[in-house]
Amino acid sequence: MLKMMMRNIAAASFYCSSRRWRGGMPCLHSNSTFVVFDNNYFAFFHSQPSKPIKSTRTQLEQPPVRNSPKITNVEDAFNVFDRMLQMRPPPSVVLFNQILGQVAKLKHYSAVISLYNQMDVLGIGPDVCTINILINCYCHLNQMGFSLSLLGNFFKLGLEPDVFTFNTLINGFLLENRVAEAAALLHKIMRGGNCHPNVVTFGILVKAFCMKGNTSAAIQFLRKMEEGACKPDLVVYSTIIDSLCKDTLVDDALNLFLEMMCKGIAPDAITYNSLVNGVCKLGEWKEAARLLNEMMSKNIFPDVFTFNVLVDTLCKEGMVVEAEGVVGLMFQRDIDHNTVTYNSLMDGYCLRGEIGKAQNVFELMLSKGSMVNVVSYNTLIHGYCKLKKIDEAMMLFLDMSHKGLVANTSTYNTLVGGFCKVGRIDDAQKLFSEMQACGQLPDVQTYSILLDGLCKNRQLSRAMQLFGEMEAKKLDINIVIYNILIESLCIAGKIESARDLFCGLSSKGLEPDARTYTVMINGLCFEGLTSEAGNLLIQMEEKGCSPDG
DNA sequence: GTAGGGTTAG
Numbered sequence: 028m029l030k031m032m033m034r035n036i037a038a039a040s041f042y043c044s045s046r047r048w049r050g051g052m053p054c055l056h057s058n059s060t061f062v063v064f065d066n067n068y069f070a071f072f073h074s075q076p077s078k079p080i081k082s083t084r085t086q087l088e089q090p091p092v093r094n095s096p097k098i099t100n101v102e103d104a105f106n107v108f109d110r111m112l113q114m115r116p117p118p119s120v121v122l123f124n125q126i127l128g129q130v131a132k133l134k135h136y137s138a139v140i141s142l143y144n145q146m147d148v149l150g151i152g153p154d155v156c157t158i159n160i161l162i163n164c165y166c167h168l169n170q171m172g173f174s175l176s177l178l179g180n181f182f183k184l185g186l187e188p189d190v191f192t193f194n195t196l197i198n199g200f201l202l203e204n205r206v207a208e209a210a211a212l213l214h215k216i217m218r219g220g221n222c223h224p225n226v227v228t229f230g231i232l233v234k235a236f237c238m239k240g241n242t243s244a245a246i247q248f249l250r251k252m253e254e255g256a257c258k259p260d261l262v263v264y265s266t267i268i269d270s271l272c273k274d275t276l277v278d279d280a281l282n283l284f285l286e287m288m289c290k291g292i293a294p295d296a297i298t299y300n301s302l303v304n305g306v307c308k309l310g311e312w313k314e315a316a317r318l319l320n321e322m323m324s325k326n327i328f329p330d331v332f333t334f335n336v337l338v339d340t341l342c343k344e345g346m347v348v349e350a351e352g353v354v355g356l357m358f359q360r361d362i363d364h365n366t367v368t369y370n371s372l373m374d375g376y377c378l379r380g381e382i383g384k385a386q387n388v389f390e391l392m393l394s395k396g397s398m399v400n401v402v403s404y405n406t407l408i409h410g411y412c413k414l415k416k417i418d419e420a421m422m423l424f425l426d427m428s429h430k431g432l433v434a435n436t437s438t439y440n441t442l443v444g445g446f447c448k449v450g451r452i453d454d455a456q457k458l459f460s461e462m463q464a465c466g467q468l469p470d471v472q473t474y475s476i477l478l479d480g481l482c483k484n485r486q487l488s489r490a491m492q493l494f495g496e497m498e499a500k501k502l503d504i505n506i507v508i509y510n511i512l513i514e515s516l517c518i519a520g521k522i523e524s525a526r527d528l529f530c531g532l533s534s535k536g537l538e539p540d541a542r543t544y545t546v547m548i549n550g551l552c553f554e555g556l557t558s559e560a561g562n563l564l565i566q567m568e569e570k571g572c573s574p575d576g
Numbered sequence: 577g578t579a580g581g582g583t584t585a586g
Contacts (some may be wrong), residue, residue, distance in 0.1 A: 122577040131578085161577040230580035237581095263583045264578095272582095300582045335583040342584095370584045376586095411586095420582040440586040472586065515580040 098129040101138045108142050109565045117151050122157045136164035152184065159191045166199030174199055187221070194227050209235070230262045237270035242448060246283075261287075265298045272305025277314075282307055296322070307340040313458040331363040338368055342375025352374050368399045370406050377410030385410050399430065405438050412445030420445050436462070440473050447480025455480050458487075475507050482515035490515060504535070510542045517550025525550055541572055 091507070098104045104126055109117050123146055130139050143161055146153070146227060154159075158180050165174040174196060195528045200209035213232075213395045216222050229252055236245035245267050252259045264287040266322050280302060280522050287292065299322040306314040315337075319329065336358055339352035354372060357364045376385035389407050392398040411420035424442060427434055439462040446455035459477055469477075474497050481490035492510060497504055509528060516525035529547050529563035532539055541545075544567040551560035567574060 052582095121577055126577090128577055154577095156578045161578095189578090191579050196579095198579065225579095227580050232580090234580060259581095266579090269582060295581095297582045304583070330582095332583045337583095339584060361577070365583090367584045372584095374585065400584090402585045407585095409586065435586095437586045444586070470586095476586080534584045543585095 034571065035309060044103065052170055067096050068086070095445060098126060101130060101135045104130045104135075104138065104142065108145065108316065112145060112149055112151075115124055118494055120151065120154050123151065124154070124160065127160045129466060131164055134167070136167050139164045152399060153180070153191055155181070155186050156190070158186070159189075159195060162192060162199075163195045166195060166202065167437060169203060171199050171203060171205070173197075190216075190222050190225055190228070193222060194225075194231060194555055198229065198231045201238075206235070224257075226257050226260050226263065229257060229259070231264050233263050236280070239267055240274075242267065242270040242276075261292050261295065261298065264292060265294075266299060269301035269305075270296060272301050272308075275305070275309060277302070277309060277311070278307045291524070294322075294325075294327070296327050296333065298328050299327060300330075300336060304336045304340075306334055310344070324499040331365055331368070334362060335367045335371060339374075340372035342371050342378065345375075345379065347372075347379060347381075364401060365495055366392070366400050369398065370400075370402050373403065374406045377406060377413065380414060382414055382416070399432075401427070401432050401438065405435075406430060406442060408438065408445075409441045410501070411447065412441055415449050416443075417442075417445045417449050417451065422469055434462075434465070434467065436467050436470055436473065439467055439469070440476055444476045445479070447476065447483065448483055452480055452484045452486060471508070474502065475505075475511060478508060479511045480509055482518075485519075488521055506532075506537050506540050506543060509537065510540070510546060513550070514542065514546040517546060517553065520554075522550055522554050522556070538570075539567075539572070541567075544572060544574070 043505075086497070090344070098107065108126055111122065127139050127142060130142065139160065143153070143157070159179055162174045162177050163175070165171070178188065178192075179468075180480045181192075193212060197209045197212055200212065213224065213228070216224060221571060229248070231270065233248055236242070236248060249259055249263060249267060256331070264283065268280045268283055271277070271283065282299065284294065284302060287298075300319060303315050303318050306312075306318065322329065338350045338353050341347070341353065350362060354364070354368060356362070357368065369388050373385045373388045376382070378390065385407055389399070389403060392403060392450075404423055406422050408420045411417070420442060422471075424434060424438065424452075427438070439458060443455045443458050443462075446452070446458065455477060459469065459473065474493065477491050478493055481487070481493060488513065494508070509532060513525045513528050516522070516528065525547065529543065531538065532543070544563060548560045548563050551557070551563065564574060
């Protein structure tokens with residue numbers, strides 16, 4: 028099955044590189060396209076001419092606008108903008124909007140704002156579109172306050188906010204989980220009469236339901252839309268298909284996918300990528316191969332996302348050599364690749380403890396300039412921590428800030444866990460304090476890592492103190508936390524306290540899971556309380572929690 | 577020329 032998939036990948040890559048394909052499977056011998064590098068892998072990497080990171084797909088889909096050069100990086104944007112600012116008379120605001128829009132598409136939101144400020148200084152007035160672009164940038168920078176204050180500019184300039192403005196703001200509120208304000212704004216535009224919600228508005232709401240983990244509400248909303256005047260489009264269907272895949276309800280996703288096509292809505296690469304990702308994560312390679320074939324038969328060619336999904340899944344399944352094969356093909360066929368490609372590959376090596384190879388990928392990325400991101404560092408730091416090489420991990424941690432990258436909660440969680448693993452509990456606790464001083468809030472996972480570390484290093488009283496801190500902070504304490512504590516109490520011979528915690532779970536609204544029962548049963552048996560342990564085993568089965576081996 | 581959907585790390 029894997030070979031079949033690799034043949035599909037080879038065919039896909041052939042199509043991507045040739046762009047001449049007119050349907051049917053391109054004829055390629057599998058042995059000539061199945062590339063495995065192993066030790067020579069990096070030699071191959073280095074021999075390739077460097078190519079821009081920018082996606083060729085985007086270049087194809089967005090023909091250059093007349094008078095406006097294609098912007099692929101922020102530096103170009105600043106240069107073009109400078110030239111435009113010096114022109115007398117200055118070019119139309121439409122041209123400025125084109126540049127601002129392109130920089131926003133590159134996700135350089137702060138750059139957009141600083142470019143706009145230069146316009147403003149020279150007295151070049153914005154129009155509705157300019158303000159909308161700025162509002163969107165502030166939304167993505169999590170600065171809704173500034174987004175909302177820009178509304179004042181409309182009235183000052185005698186302009187009217189439009190449906191783009193409202194959709195952008197509703198999306199901004201929902202991204203910050205400010206549902207009530209999003210709803211209030213939606214009601215306001217529905218009452219206003221001048222401006223009507225459109226399919227994009229509904230798409231934003233569907234996405235919000237999905238982000239909250241409530242896919243069934245999203246489906247209900249979809250059904251309502253189907254009955255109404257504003258019919259759902261490809262984006263609305265794809266959002267739900269992706270959410271179903273993330274819920275591992277791949278069959279439901281495939282059914283909705285068929286239903287969508289029956290309604291005459293053609294899928295695109297994004298729809299297929301969600302499905303391919305969904306089936307890959309469930310290990311359904313055969314289905315993945317079928318979907319790859321199907322998409323190509325519809326002249327939809329796999330893009331960098333598709334390939335990255337395949338690389339990542341192969342790596343997670345431990346098939347790093349096959350993943351190398353895919354990456355090799357991406358290079359050989361000049362298919363776009365990006366930081367995600369390398370990060371997945373690095374993670375694949377780390378999972379197998381092949382830290383040297385992971386480090387090589389990392390250095391390759393460093394040599395390519397802007398490719399390394401926080402995830403790259405976190406992945407490699409995790410790799411070192413796994414091998415108990417905490418000092419190397421800390422070196423990388425220090426290196427991050429030199430590169431201008433800010434360590435996030437995930438970085439700290441990995442390192443706190445790394446220190447715990449080697450028994451350096453004081454260093455773990457020190458880093459735990461340090462992260463808070465740096466403005467990175469510990470999450471439930473941080474606490475569980477540190478709690479587990481304290482317990483495993485026989486620091487039960489410090490663990491209970493930390494647990495008290497969690498309760499005081501009203502953190503959403505989950506069953507994992509209790510499992511750690513119950514196990515630790517059992518090991519310390521404090522079966523009474525362990526039993527108290529176990530019995531108190533339901534009052535906290537928590538259900539014991541298989542792990543809870545296992546540690547409790549183990550503790551009881553160790554104390555010779557075998558009949559109580561037996562009762563617990565029965566109770567476990569009665570509650571529908573299957574015992575494992 | 578501006579708004580909504582897909583890939584990576586603890």
